[in-house]
Amino acid sequence: MKKPYISKNVIQRMPRYLRTLTELQKEGTNRVSSGELGARLGLTPSQIRQDFSCFGGFGQQGYGYNVKTLRDEIAAILGMDRGYQMILVGTGKIGQSLLENFDFESCGFKLRAAFDIRHDLIGEDICGVPVLDCSEMEDFIRNNGIHVAVLSTTRGGAQRVADALIAGGIRAIWNFTECELSPGESDVIIESIHFSESLLRLGYHLSNGASA
Amino acid sequence: MKKPYISKNVIQRMPRYLRTLTELQKEGTNRVSSGELGARLGLTPSQIRQDFSCFGGFGQQGYGYNVKTLRDEIAAILGMDRGYQMILVGTGKIGQSLLENFDFESCGFKLRAAFDIRHDLIGEDICGVPVLDCSEMEDFIRNNGIHVAVLSTTRGGAQRVADALIAGGIRAIWNFTECELSPGESDVIIESIHFSESLLRLGYHLSNGASA
Numbered sequence: 001m002k003k004p005y006i007s008k009n010v011i012q013r014m015p016r017y018l019r020t021l022t023e024l025q026k027e028g029t030n031r032v033s034s035g036e037l038g039a040r041l042g043l044t045p046s047q048i049r050q051d052f053s054c055f056g057g058f059g060q061q062g063y064g065y066n067v068k069t070l071r072d073e074i075a076a077i078l079g080m081d082r083g084y085q086m087i088l089v090g091t092g093k094i095g096q097s098l099l100e101n102f103d104f105e106s107c108g109f110k111l112r113a114a115f116d117i118r119h120d121l122i123g124e125d126i127c128g129v130p131v132l133d134c135s136e137m138e139d140f141i142r143n144n145g146i147h148v149a150v151l152s153t154t155r156g157g158a159q160r161v162a163d164a165l166i167a168g169g170i171r172a173i174w175n176f177t178e179c180e181l182s183p184g185e186s187d188v189i190i191e192s193i194h195f196s197e198s199l200l201r202l203g204y205h206l207s208n209g210a211s212a
Numbered sequence: 213m214k215k216p217y218i219s220k221n222v223i224q225r226m227p228r229y230l231r232t233l234t235e236l237q238k239e240g241t242n243r244v245s246s247g248e249l250g251a252r253l254g255l256t257p258s259q260i261r262q263d264f265s266c267f268g269g270f271g272q273q274g275y276g277y278n279v280k281t282l283r284d285e286i287a288a289i290l291g292m293d294r295g296y297q298m299i300l301v302g303t304g305k306i307g308q309s310l311l312e313n314f315d316f317e318s319c320g321f322k323l324r325a326a327f328d329i330r331h332d333l334i335g336e337d338i339c340g341v342p343v344l345d346c347s348e349m350e351d352f353i354r355n356n357g358i359h360v361a362v363l364s365t366t367r368g369g370a371q372r373v374a375d376a377l378i379a380g381g382i383r384a385i386w387n388f389t390e391c392e393l394s395p396g397e398s399d400v401i402i403e404s405i406h407f408s409e410s411l412l413r414l415g416y417h418l419s420n421g422a423s424a
Binding site: 006009011012014015016018019077078079080082084092093094096097098100101102103104106107108109147148154171172174180189191192193194195196197198199200201202203204205206207208 | 218221223224226227228230231289290291292294296304305306308309310312313314315316318319320321359360366383384386392401403404405406407408409410411412413414415416417418419420
């Protein structure tokens with residue numbers, strides 16, 4: 001069965017719903033109305049009901065939503081229960097910062113290994129994650145059923161590393177290199193954190209006097 | 213005169229137009245059609261013409277756009293010619309990575325100083341940017357006409373630092389803390405890099421088989 005088309009804007013909002021519901025759960029809230037959710041997120045109640053209707057709707061009008069059920073359903077839509085296996089390539093400052101600070105597990109990803117070409121790092125481990133030699137990368141992907149790679153190398157050579165990841169059988173790349181990566185002939189998913197686009201948007205809002 | 217409303221999606225695309233036009237300029241291309249721009253960006257020509265019409269349009273149908281003129285006009289819309297002054301707060305791994313690798317000037321921002329509470333860093337400089345004591349931050353903002361702060365502290369205390377920045381008179385915060393910061397009563401612009409939202413979107417696309 002072909003899945004219904006879900007707009008990019010709805011997908012953009014799903015992680016925000018998840019975060020808000022996780023907060024509500026921590027605060028001990030059991031039920032929440034679309035109005036209360038909307039107030040936290042700066043959205044109208046009808047916008048929220050419309051978004052949820054894309055996934056078949058999660059509640060009954062007038063009764064609000066059960067916070068835990070709704071959170072679990074959104075987590076499942078986001079694939080957080082699939083046990084995705086992950087590697088990280090490039091243990092420079094950004095890579096190390098992710099290894100030390102980012103909670104991959106809470107997003108549903110299991111970080112198995114990091115890869116670098118620097119001999120002083122290979123064989124070490126960073127926050128429990130072993131740093132291996134880049135030459136072993138493709139074999140590691142195949143032998144360990146790795147789904148996703150974090151790409152945090154320098155800009156030069158990023159596409160070459162991406163090509164090797166794709167050849168190894170990776171299904172998605174989380175791209176921190178500021179390069180516009182091409183998936184080539186593959187259907188590999190590329191999700192990029194574009195620092196400069198974000199800063200330029202800030203500059204736009206600053207110059208045009210509107211809140212972001 | 214009230215400015216016309218520009219949709220969030222158009223603003224999202226402006227930095228991508230800028231990047232593509234900068235690339236075209238480097239390649240020595242003088243003129244580009246909306247069709248050629250669209251092919252590079254995965255957008256239809258009519259989408260591009262519609263986006264540009266929000267800003268009064270930049271070309272004449274059938275003649276294409278002058279690459280340099282269009283790039284300069286978009287750069288001006290993004291405020292890149294305004295000489296925004298900037299500080300960075302928190303020189304942990306993410307902060308250091310930005311100081312070492314990110315080209316603030318090419319986005320139109322002048323990074324004047326970094327701030328930290330760690331005594332081993334205060335007084336040093338990182339890639340030519342002096343690291344000062346956080347206790348001097350508010351005075352520095354006032355005395356140097358600082359417009360923007362990069363917030364790259366740890367998560368705990370992020371809102372407290374943001375409050376101090378706002379009290380100091382900052383007009384925008386580029387937020388790397390993964391906290392949902394509140395501008396309080398101010399109209400300070402907050403532009404956030406949300407790592408987890410990005411990774412969750414990747415998980416969504418991976419689970420639902422659609423390219424990002």
